[in-house]
Amino acid sequence: MHTNLSEGQLDVFARDGYLLIDNFLEEDIALQLLEELKHWKEQEAFRIAGIGKLTQHKIEEDFRKDEIKWIDRENCLPATKVYLQSLESLMKQLSREFYLSLKDFESMYAIYPEGAFYKKHKDRFQQQAHRIISVVLYLNIAWEEKDAGELLIYSNKQSIKVEPKFNRLVFFKSELLHEVLSCNNTRYSITTWLKDQFNEVNFL
Numbered sequence: 444m445h446t447n448l449s450e451g452q453l454d455v456f457a458r459d460g461y462l463l464i465d466n467f468l469e470e471d472i473a474l475q476l477l478e479e480l481k482h483w484k485e486q487e488a489f490r491i492a493g494i495g496k497l498t499q500h501k502i503e504e505d506f507r508k509d510e511i512k513w514i515d516r517e518n519c520l521p522a523t524k525v526y527l528q529s530l531e532s533l534m535k536q537l538s539r540e541f542y543l544s545l546k547d548f549e550s551m552y553a554i555y556p557e558g559a560f561y562k563k564h565k566d567r568f569q570q571q572a573h574r575i576i577s578v579v580l581y582l583n584i585a586w587e588e589k590d591a592g593e594l595l596i597y598s599n600k601q602s603i604k605v606e607p608k609f610n611r612l613v614f615f616k617s618e619l620l621h622e623v624l625s626c627n628n629t630r631y632s633i634t635t636w637l638k639d640q641f642n643e644v645n646f647l
């Protein structure tokens with residue numbers, strides 16, 4: 444699957460630091476992707492997300508309450524593979540257009556159980572200096588306002604509220620402050636970071 448952003452979309456990203464794309468994947472691929480995420484949940488492959496990495500790894504329940512599973516790019520299920528291919532082409536285009544020298548990416552499935560949230564934070568900070576762009580694909584079929592769990596992005600111009608609707612992609616500069624509001628229903632997504640450095644095996 445090939446992703447190609449239009450000139451207009453590139454301009455919006457350059458101006459705002461974020462971009463939203465609805466119906467990003469073909470519908471049946473997106474549906475299958477959700478099944479693959481749920482498959483790993485059934486396999487009990489998810490764990491409570493932490494803050495920081497390796498030795499700093501600790502679980503901060505007051506800060507975030509999502510569950511995650513890192514995606515193994517070499518051994519992933521078919522719809523996940525299709526999605527990763529489209530991320531690869533997105534990465535290449537953004538790298539080319541904005542001279543970002545993006546080299547690699549890392550992705551994880553995420554589940555926010557009812558009541559979960561992720562307080563205001565940046566994805567790019569001292570220990571994660573190589574995360575340049577954050578990408579999230581939402582997989583919530585028939586999301587409604589009462590389900591909440593919106594993403595708030597604080598850009599220098601204005602903040603925006605992104606409803607986590609099925610098959611909606613959002614990406615933003617990882618240095619921007621953002622937060623996930625508490626959700627009233629289980630919330631499914633895949634988060635990816637496009638990086639200017641090759642991955643090390645540092646998240647085990």
Ligand code: OGA
Pocket residue numbers: 553561566579593594621622623632634
């Ligand atoms: C993250 C994050 C946003 C979202 O995983 O770091 O901010 O909307 N996710 O899920």
Ligand code: MN
Pocket residue numbers: 564565566577621
């Ligand atoms: Mn984040």
